Amino acid sequence: MMKYLQKIGKSLMLPVAVLPAAGILYGIGYWIDPTGWGANNIVAAFLIKAASAIIDKIPILFAIGISVGMAKDHDGTSALSGLVSFLMITTLLSTGAVAMYTGVPAEEVPAAFGKIENAFIGILSGIIGSSCYNRFRDTKLPDWLAFFSGKRCVAIVTAVASVLASVVLYFVWPIVYGALVLFGTTILGLGPIGAGIYTMLNRALIPLGLHHALNAVFWFDTAGINDLGLFWSGAEGAVKGVTGQYMTGFFPVMMFGLPAGALAMYHTAHDTKKKTAASLLLAGSLASIFTGITEPLEFSFMFMAPGLYLVHAVLAGISAIICSILPLRLGFNFSAGFVDYILSFKAPMAVNPWLLIPVGLGFAVVYYVVFRFVITKFDLKTPGRAEEEEDDENAQLAGDDYTKAAQLILEGLGTSSNIKEVDYCATRIRAEIGDYTLVDEKIIKKAGVAGVVRPSKTTVQVVVGPKVQFVYDELKKMI
Numbered sequence: 001m002m003k004y005l006q007k008i009g010k011s012l013m014l015p016v017a018v019l020p021a022a023g024i025l026y027g028i029g030y031w032i033d034p035t036g037w038g039a040n041n042i043v044a045a046f047l048i049k050a051a052s053a054i055i056d057k058i059p060i061l062f063a064i065g066i067s068v069g070m071a072k073d074h075d076g077t078s079a080l081s082g083l084v085s086f087l088m089i090t091t092l093l094s095t096g097a098v099a100m101y102t103g104v105p106a107e108e109v110p111a112a113f114g115k116i117e118n119a120f121i122g123i124l125s126g127i128i129g130s131s132c133y134n135r136f137r138d139t140k141l142p143d144w145l146a147f148f149s150g151k152r153c154v155a156i157v158t159a160v161a162s163v164l165a166s167v168v169l170y171f172v173w174p175i176v177y178g179a180l181v182l183f184g185t186t187i188l189g190l191g192p193i194g195a196g197i198y199t200m201l202n203r204a205l206i207p208l209g210l211h212h213a214l215n216a217v218f219w220f221d222t223a224g225i226n227d228l229g230l231f232w233s234g235a236e237g238a239v240k241g242v243t244g245q246y247m248t249g250f251f252p253v254m255m256f257g258l259p260a261g262a263l264a265m266y267h268t269a270h271d272t273k274k275k276t277a278a279s280l281l282l283a284g285s286l287a288s289i290f291t292g293i294t295e296p297l298e299f300s301f302m303f304m305a306p307g308l309y310l311v312h313a314v315l316a317g318i319s320a321i322i323c324s325i326l327p328l329r330l331g332f333n334f335s336a337g338f339v340d341y342i343l344s345f346k347a348p349m350a351v352n353p354w355l356l357i358p359v360g361l362g363f364a365v366v367y368y369v370v371f372r373f374v375i376t377k378f379d380l381k382t383p384g385r386a387e388e389e390e391d392d393e394n395a396q397l398a399g400d401d402y403t404k405a406a407q408l409i410l411e412g413l414g415t416s417s418n419i420k421e422v423d424y425c426a427t428r429i430r431a432e433i434g435d436y437t438l439v440d441e442k443i444i445k446k447a448g449v450a451g452v453v454r455p456s457k458t459t460v461q462v463v464v465g466p467k468v469q470f471v472y473d474e475l476k477k478m479i
Helices: 002-011 019-032 042-055 058-070 076-092 095-102 111-115 119-136 143-148 150-189 192-204 211-219 227-233 250-267 271-291 295-301 306-325 338-343 353-378 402-412 441-445 468-478
Strands: 419-424 428-433 451-456 459-463
Touching (some): 002 058, 019 042, 019 338, 042 058, 042 227, 058 076, 058 119, 076 119, 095 111, 119 150, 143 150, 211 227, 250 306, 250 353, 306 353, 402 441, 402 468
Antiparallel strands (some): 419 428, 451 459
16 A cells, blocks of 8 residues: 555656746746736736646646556556546536536535545546556457457546546545545644644655645645645635745755755765765755755655654754744745745745745754754764775766666666566656565665665665656666
8 A cells, every 4th residue: 555655646746747837937927917916917917827727727637647657658548547537527526516416506515516626536536547547458359349449448447437436426525525624724723833743744754755645635725725726826715924834834944954954964974975975965955955856865864864854854844833933925836946936926925035045044054053963963874974885986977877877777676677667756766676685775876876765575766866767768778
């Protein structure tokens, strides 16, 4: 089950990668017309409407992205199946349809059905579509039905499965929706403390790849919070000074805190290992600052020093609490990096963006002092402090030599004969293997990767960083 949930989390990165496009369009549109939101300028209106076409359709993006990501060969047929499932479920369980089934006025239909087009249903549709594709893509039918054999039958089977799922959801969804709303309302009722709890759990779930599921509750409209969508649109339900509280706390951490923690790790590294540590930590820091991608940094110490990672999660929660108390609200479409910070200046729900600078600098000091103290006090094995390798001349990924990196990773995984399935997400290559004893982490690390994670005996995750796609492409060719 854990492996399956991790795969869902990885698949979510595909649709999430589309969001920066909306961020750019929204950001420019709000810079042009920060008060009228497009009402005073046709160019701003055009850009903002274009961005809303992405943000408003996030559930559909999730349905398609999950379906493709979960399909064994990522075939486009699976994407079609995911879309079919989403359209059928949301149509069959729309307020008007339920009113017709029950014979009651639309206004008396439970509110849950008015929120059926949400990220949760998008994810569920993607799972249904990909499951049907993986199970029925090679189906052979009798000659008189041969036209519908193979991939052509997948969408048909998906339609049947979606009808059955809709029947179940007709009874279950109001209960699930009520529970989600209750959970969200409870957190909202806790104010800054609730924001802190959420942010801490978000970081704590990174190792499991399950943080995306938690994000769907707070950032999107799964439980009526929709912090991300309302921050950028300023639509009904947005509250100035409140909306954005589940995003703001990430900015001090990603732009200032983690890079300062990386500096502490560099300063505490052994003198003979400082150069190696610097190359890893500097690249990870730049990714964190400018794009908000933190995995290269976090995986550099997450498993080497889990206690330090717990400290990081707690500090992130504290950041969210402080930012929620202060008159500071920022938002993002991809992650809390410099690009989204600049683009969010003129968003409708932005409040005192400039305040991030003193807050961030304060957190940089806190992260540096706390990280340095914990590392030295408990002699944690952060980058540059691990025991000396037998081979001190480990090969590094020089420039853009993706082919060499792929060769080393393939060798370390036990060659292609040991790989059952391989894929990648925003920063990791994920492989399913046959024999775990054939995996040699030392060889993999010679590629200059940020880390190697082994969630189970049959899975290996290689943390490459933002350039993972290029290494994956070379690896796929070799396999």
